[in-house]
Amino acid sequence: MDAEELLQRYAAGERDFSGVNLQWIELRDANLRGIILVGANLHSAELVGTDLEGANLSRAILDNANMGGVNLVEAILERTNLCEVDLIGADFSRANLRKASLIESGLDGADLSRADLSSANLRSAGLDNAVLIEAKLCEAVLVNTVFRGADLTEADLSDANLEGANFSGANLRGSILDGCFFCQTIMPDGIVRNDHCDELYGI
Numbered sequence: 794m795d796a797e798e799l800l801q802r803y804a805a806g807e808r809d810f811s812g813v814n815l816q817w818i819e820l821r822d823a824n825l826r827g828i829i830l831v832g833a834n835l836h837s838a839e840l841v842g843t844d845l846e847g848a849n850l851s852r853a854i855l856d857n858a859n860m861g862g863v864n865l866v867e868a869i870l871e872r873t874n875l876c877e878v879d880l881i882g883a884d885f886s887r888a889n890l891r892k893a894s895l896i897e898s899g900l901d902g903a904d905l906s907r908a909d910l911s912s913a914n915l916r917s918a919g920l921d922n923a924v925l926i927e928a929k930l931c932e933a934v935l936v937n938t939v940f941r942g943a944d945l946t947e948a949d950l951s952d953a954n955l956e957g958a959n960f961s962g963a964n965l966r967g968s969i970l971d972g973c974f975f976c977q978t979i980m981p982d983g984i985v986r987n988d989h990c991d992e993l994y995g996i
Contacts, residue, residue: 796820803828951976951990956983 794813802810803825811831819839829849838858849869856876860883869889878898885905892912899919906926914934922942932952939959950973958981976990 794818796823946972947974949974950978952978954979955981957981 794810794815796818799810799813799815799818799820800823808827809829810833811829812833813830814834815830815838816834816836817838818835820843821839822842823840824844825848826844827847828845830853831849832852833850834854835858836854836856838855838860840858840860840863842862843860844864845868846864846866847868848865850865850873851869851871852873853870854874855878856874857878858875859879861879861881863880863883865883865885865888867887868885870885870893871889871891873890873893875898876894876896878895880895880898880900880903883900883903885903885908887906888908890905890908890910890913893910893914895913895915895918897917898915900923901919901921903920903923905920905928906924907928908925909929910933911929912932913930915938916934917937919939920943921939923940923944925943925945925948928945928948930948930950930953933950933954935953935955935958937957937959938955941959941961943960956979960981974992975986975988978986980986
């Protein structure tokens with residue numbers, strides 16, 4: 794399916810495009826709010842500035858896509874492949890990214906406030922100046938992830954692996970990672986913190 798056909802069918806009211814092959818498709822600045830692309834193949838797609846608010850992209854393949862400035866507010870991206878994707882300045886606020894793969898993706902300046910990144914893999918991802926206020930990062934893989942200048946106020950980091958992560962200049966309420974929630978959290982130096990297990994799990 795090419796971009797022209799997709800946009801025509803969307804304009805006619807169709808929303809479910811699950812499983813379609815959209816490799817290399819160019820949809821820059823398109824309005825695709827609420828579209829359903831479950832399991833769709835969007836490898837190397839051009840989606841800069843595209844409005845995908847409330848879209849369902851669960852299990853979609855988006856590796857190597859160009860998605861800078863994309864609107865994914867309240868979108869569903871559970872188990873989605875977003876490896877090596879340009880997501881600079883993207884808006885993921887309140888999005889569902891559970892078990893998503895974001896390995897080596899660029900998320901500099903992205904808004905991930907109140908997003909659910911539980912069990913997501915962000916190994917070696919770039920999150921310079923990203924906003925992760927109240928983000929849920931429990932059981933996330935954050936090995937060698939870069940958070941320079943990021944805001945993780947009140948983020949849930951229980952069971953997360955932060956070995957080798959870089960937090961220089963991050964907004965963490967004073968000392969490193971103050972204000973976040975820790976339980977069985979592996980810190981950048983390999984030490985396990987259990988500061989808030991009682992608050993999170995009542996143990």
